[in-house]
Amino acid sequence: MASTKRLAALLAIASIVVGACGTSGQTASPAGESVAPTTPAASAEVTPAPSAGAETYPRNETLYTTGKQWGPPSTWNPLDPNAAMGTVGLQYESLLLYDPLADTWDPWLAESATWTDPTTYTIKTRSGVTWSDGTPFTADDVAFTIGLGKIKAVGWNIWDYVTEATATDASTVVVKFSDPAYQEWALWTYDKPILPRHIWESKANEDILTDTNANGVGTGPYKYKTAAEDRMVYERNETWWAKAALGLEAKPRYIVDIVNGANNVALGLLMQGGIDLSNNFLPGIATLVDNGYVSTYFPEAPYMLSGNTAWLVTNDKKPPLDDPQFRLAIAHAVNVPDIVNKVYGNIVKAADPTGLLPTWEKYVDTAQRDALGFKYDPAKAASLLDAAGYKKGGDGFYTNKDGSPIKLTIMVPTGWSDWEAARDVIVASLIAAGINAEARIVDYNGLVDARNNFDFDLVVNNEVQISNTPWTYYDYMFRLPLMEGAGKNRNYGGYENPEAWALVQQLDKTPVDDVAAMQAITSKLQKISLTEMPVIPLWYNGMWSQVSNVVWTNWPSDGANRILPATWNGYWQMGAVKMLTQLQLVQP
Incomplete structure (x- = not known):
């Protein structure tokens, strides 16, 4: 049961959040209507109520997040910047990861990626990777994905400086450049997802973004399970390549991302352990951190990255x-x-x-x-x-x-x-x-x-x-x-x-x-x-990030696990995916 102290904290913070509502996140986003918070009932852990008839998941296997999704998830197309939370990063992966805190690059779907001369970039794809339908991942997938940049609707400008992308064998892609834009290309290698050629080749035209791609085929640590008006649900990919290759295993079996609503509701759920990670701006959070009720990346000002x-x-x-x-x-x-x-x-x-x-x-x-x-x-x-x-x-x-x-x-x-x-x-x-x-x-x-x-x-x-x-x-x-x-x-x-x-x-x-x-x-x-x-x-x-230690712990922080603690677009590929491999269940 939640302690009297926790309920007292909720009552104290209520005066701070009355009249406050959600605001800008990884991209500035519209807010919900401001309403006065109510004091939640005492409970050791609370789960956000699913839609009528929706499946529920064991709490000790489920990570609840919020902060990225404004409005019901409606597309899982990895080329669409409005795709549901986690489409890119959890389901579809990039060639490399970039860690801005350490300023380092990690090979990901690429085992290596190097400039072999000033106008030639050679990619060696990682062996032992399969798409979630069991099809092997190969260099053809990488060359095909780079080629998608020729489609105007995709919105990539890489072919302004790329002249050729060829799979020279099953594990090698050679990319040729006329006048390399090194900074833009480096950004592309970790920011953009690699797609399976055998699925997307027939869709490679100017209408490619119209495919909503529910239950798509990716290489990442999670697979689409279901979606509703108020949430997106992923289930762990038990054959994720990184377990064998890198010794990494995503700890939550399920991830349930809750569509953003009124911040007082999110704050109440966070306080009770119903939300594990909130990437919203929440007013008054410094008071809660200072009193030990929630945690942030830094234990004191400025609290957030x-x-x-x-x-x-x-x-x-x-x-x-x-x-x-x-x-x-x-x-x-x-x-x-x-x-x-x-x-x-x-x-x-x-x-x-x-x-x-x-x-x-x-x-x-x-x-x-x-x-x-x-x-x-x-x-x-x-x-x-x-x-x-x-x-x-x-x-x-x-x-x-x-x-x-x-x-x-x-x-x-x-x-x-x-x-x-x-x-x-x-x-x-x-x-x-x-x-x-x-x-x-x-x-x-x-x-x-x-x-x-x-x-x-x-x-x-x-x-x-x-x-x-x-x-x-x-x-x-x-x-x-x-x-x-x-x-x-x-x-x-x-x-x-x-x-x-x-x-x-x-x-x-x-x-x-x-x-x-x-x-x-x-x-x-x-x-x-x-x-x-x-x-x-x-x-x-x-980089708004408030976490509960009721169900999961060992979150990113300045003291340990220096990882970006955000679910926003692009952040999974900047190392946030590793957060999921470091989490630990709170022992009863």
């Missing part, structure tokens, strides 16, 4: 935001310490002025950053505006240089409570610095439409995730030519700097093991970003 940078994107096509000095003034005006301390309760960290994530620390030119970087300093913001020729009107607010009023609006999606609170801090900061501003209330779809059509002043965005390379960050910031329409996912502010874009392309064509060359290029890019401020880094969005 950093998963992405939250930016203030400026519309660089619109006066006065087209003025770098005005953007720098905004950077100094925003009270980021209040966002970190008051909005998030110290479960996030302020971003480095370069915006580079902590895992990219070795690429930060610290001397240049210290000389050119910004910090919260309203007096500095005022001096920048004054020096740039902006003057205050009779209302105390700065005006444009022609004397016309300035009134900026800032957008975040309605319902993302932490971002709404951060937005309010930003608005208050700008007003205090003499820059008139107000919130623009808009739902997620409305925000995307406005942002992608330059119909905005300021918008918070966090779409660059942790990865093996800072190239992804700079491609996001400086991408040219400017993208248009619904597919726009880079350079939302419209900043145009051909010199910076040339450096980004140079970085892309730099081998990933040439760290010195990468550092030299990123230093130049940082100088441009720190002086031009095309986007303003504010804080590191947390």
Whole structure:
């Protein structure tokens, strides 16, 4: 039975979570409606109630997760970025794994993968691997999957620089390049899944994403079992190759991923052991960690690993935001310490002025950053505006240089409570610095439409995730030519700097093991970003991960098992799959 102390903690935390709702995760996601939490009944362990008639699973064989899935699972197509949690990583696997915490690569479906000359990449596939239908995995599967990149609907651009991918024998693939994009290719090798040719060859056309692929055939540690409106269920693949090859065995027999709902419900289930791992933002979690009721990656602030940078994107096509000095003034005006301390309760960290994530620390030119970087300093913001020729009107607010009023609006999606609170801090900061501003209330779809059509002043965005390379960050910031329409996912502010874009392309064509060359290029890019401020880094969005030790233990942490503790897209291939092999049942 749950202790009286646990129930008391739930009652105490209730006051914190009233009015709070879910917000941005590995990708910023819409929230459920805010409702007041109820105190759950005492119980040693609680299982999320399945749909009527749904199968139940032994609690000591089942891992319950939540945090990735917004809405009922509807596709298990590994080429679809909206595929159900675990489709890629648990069911379909990549050639390599990349560990961003250790900055190391692990052979996975590839036993080895090396550049044998500057334009030739040779892959040796792992022997003894079979697809879940018993068909042997071979080099043909790898060459076929690379070839799928020629299909426009798949959305890969690898054939911009790949010229040939050939299975020269049953275990060898030779990939030829014309002008290698080393950074992009390295990302592809761990981020993208390998598909079975014997299943997908007949589907390899522009309609390939229409196949929902329920109960698909993969090589991974889990197989599709069933799905419902509120959950996705996987069952362990008892013939997973890694057991014999690497001595790895997934411990839970079943994984049940619960569709995200109201955060107070998730918090109650987590407290009682009904949810084992929550990858949602949960308000008040620091209080629960400090009192020993749940665990996080770090035992104290910031509690979470950093998963992405939250930016203030400026519309660089619109006066006065087209003025770098005005953007720098905004950077100094925003009270980021209040966002970190008051909005998030110290479960996030302020971003480095370069915006580079902590895992990219070795690429930060610290001397240049210290000389050119910004910090919260309203007096500095005022001096920048004054020096740039902006003057205050009779209302105390700065005006444009022609004397016309300035009134900026800032957008975040309605319902993302932490971002709404951060937005309010930003608005208050700008007003205090003499820059008139107000919130623009808009739902997620409305925000995307406005942002992608330059119909905005300021918008918070966090779409660059942790990865093996800072190239992804700079491609996001400086991408040219400017993208248009619904597919726009880079350079939302419209900043145009051909010199910076040339450096980004140079970085892309730099081998990933040439760290010195990468550092030299990123230093130049940082100088441009720190002086031009095309986007303003504010804080590191947390890799939200709260775990219960009621049923399972030995979770990833800073002290041991330094593994990413997230179920979000792409994270399984960055080593999170190993978390499942390290879990241990709590002994009765």
